[in-house]
Amino acid sequence: MIALIDCNNFFASCERLNDPSLVGKPIIVLSGNDGCVIARSNEAKALGIAMGIPFFKIRNVVRKNGVEICSANIPYYAQVSRRIMRTIAAEGFPQEVYSIDECFLKVKQTPVLEDWARELRQRIATDIGIPVSIGIAPSKTLAKLTTYFAKHYAGYKGVCILDSEEKRQRALQHYPLEEVWGLGRRNLAKLRRNGVESISDFLAMPREEVVRLLGTPGVHIREELGGEERIAFNDKDIRKSVSMSRTLLHEISSFPQVSDCVHLFLNSCCRKLRKEHLAARHFGIYLASNRFRGASYQSCYKDLHLELPTADPLELLPYMNALLQATFVPEVKYKRIGVYFGDLVPERCASHLFDTVDRYGRGRLFAAIDKLDSRFGAETVHIASLRPETLLELSHASYRREVSPEAMAAVEDDSPYVSPRFDTSQQ
Numbered sequence: 001m002i003a004l005i006d007c008n009n010f011f012a013s014c015e016r017l018n019d020p021s022l023v024g025k026p027i028i029v030l031s032g033n034d035g036c037v038i039a040r041s042n043e044a045k046a047l048g049i050a051m052g053i054p055f056f057k058i059r060n061v062v063r064k065n066g067v068e069i070c071s072a073n074i075p076y077y078a079q080v081s082r083r084i085m086r087t088i089a090a091e092g093f094p095q096e097v098y099s100i101d102e103c104f105l106k107v108k109q110t111p112v113l114e115d116w117a118r119e120l121r122q123r124i125a126t127d128i129g130i131p132v133s134i135g136i137a138p139s140k141t142l143a144k145l146t147t148y149f150a151k152h153y154a155g156y157k158g159v160c161i162l163d164s165e166e167k168r169q170r171a172l173q174h175y176p177l178e179e180v181w182g183l184g185r186r187n188l189a190k191l192r193r194n195g196v197e198s199i200s201d202f203l204a205m206p207r208e209e210v211v212r213l214l215g216t217p218g219v220h221i222r223e224e225l226g227g228e229e230r231i232a233f234n235d236k237d238i239r240k241s242v243s244m245s246r247t248l249l250h251e252i253s254s255f256p257q258v259s260d261c262v263h264l265f266l267n268s269c270c271r272k273l274r275k276e277h278l279a280a281r282h283f284g285i286y287l288a289s290n291r292f293r294g295a296s297y298q299s300c301y302k303d304l305h306l307e308l309p310t311a312d313p314l315e316l317l318p319y320m321n322a323l324l325q326a327t328f329v330p331e332v333k334y335k336r337i338g339v340y341f342g343d344l345v346p347e348r349c350a351s352h353l354f355d356t357v358d359r360y361g362r363g364r365l366f367a368a369i370d371k372l373d374s375r376f377g378a379e380t381v382h383i384a385s386l387r388p389e390t391l392l393e394l395s396h397a398s399y400r401r402e403v404s405p406e407a408m409a410a411v412e413d414d415s416p417y418v419s420p421r422f423d424t425s426q427q
């Protein structure tokens with residue numbers, strides 16, 4: 001069986017952990033540069049504040065209802081997350097940390113499974129202070145669905161188990177098609193165009209039709225809904241990609257400004273790759289204008305395959321410039337920028353006989369830079385051409401709440417837990 005442990009309103013719950021006076025009040029958490037709502041407490045959801053809505057659209061509702069506003073504090077949320085994941089890991093089951101606020105466990109079906117889940121949920125609530133929902137089912141897709149019930153129906157008290165054919169059938173009848181994990185908006189639209197409105201419609205489609213519309217992934221989703229495990233369980237903690245994107249405070253339209261932002265993201269992603277002893281073979285850049293400006297909206301993604309995997313920003317600069325030249329349009333005002341690294345491999349595979357880069361020397365250079373950064377903060381050492389305005393453009397947060405030392409200490413690493421991803425001795 002697969003258990004999914006999902007934190008409720010995670011970012012909002014973290015803010016409450018830091019400031020208990022927020023308990024019971026409506027809270028929203030805003031994305032970088034206070035652009036959009038990325039988390040809501042139940043009270044804020046009840047006011048009709050939608051996920052992802054731009055902040056400027058809900059200013060009135062916020063003011064009228066005394067909604068508490070928080071600028072996202074991802075480093076703090078990540079610290080809370082590590083504490084939770086470690087507590088769960090101590091249960092001894094294979095664990096896949098799926099995102100900052102949820103993880104899968106491979107558990108054994110026993111008569112005491114429900115008691116175990118309730119006890120774990122209680123312990124996370126009392127020891128750490130974060131409410132979670134737990135769904136247990138035969139596949140990941142069903143575990144997602146089961147967690148939805150655990151979260152949305154008070155009767156389950158946060159834990160729901162799908163352990164019989166009858167329960168599975170009943171759950172599928174009451175679950176909205178658009179909530180099915182992995183379907184995505186585009187596939188959903190394809191299904192709707194073909195008259196598929198519910199999960200039972202989806203299950204009734206001939207297999208060839210599913211292949212034609214959604215490909216093999218669609219078939220796998222359907223088999224998972226049938227209770228078969230088709231989506232691999234990644235308890236080795238293998239990262240598939242590293243990316244970074246931000247909505248900017250202002251729109252920018254000059255090439256050097258855009259290039260600076262991309263450069264900064266590139267540095268940051270490379271730092272993350274090096275920290276995890278990884279190198280990338282795939283690199284992409286994403287540029288978009290303001291999507292709330294209607295018809296003039298433009299977005300463009302361009303990527304390339306690197307001959308040799310790398311996590312070295314100096315080596316990537318010429319590629320970055322080439323991609324930017326191909327992506328950048330002078331008339332467009334850019335509002336959202338991102339970079340993507342994929343096709344990751346362990347860093348030591350990153351060389352060959354005719355390699356012209358001094359990887360040993362570069363390795364030592366970046367080890368020194370990373371050390372300075374971890375001691376004095378990110379971007380202590382950066383490329384000299386980078387303008388300070390660019391840094392400001394990316395770090396605006398009007399509603400950031402200080403994390404008290406007590407709140408930080410409460411979620412501090414209290415054991416030398418090492419994620420397998422960081423454990424170089426195993427490589």
Ligand SMILES: [Mg+2]
Nearest residue numbers: 006007008101
């Ligand atoms: Mg969650």
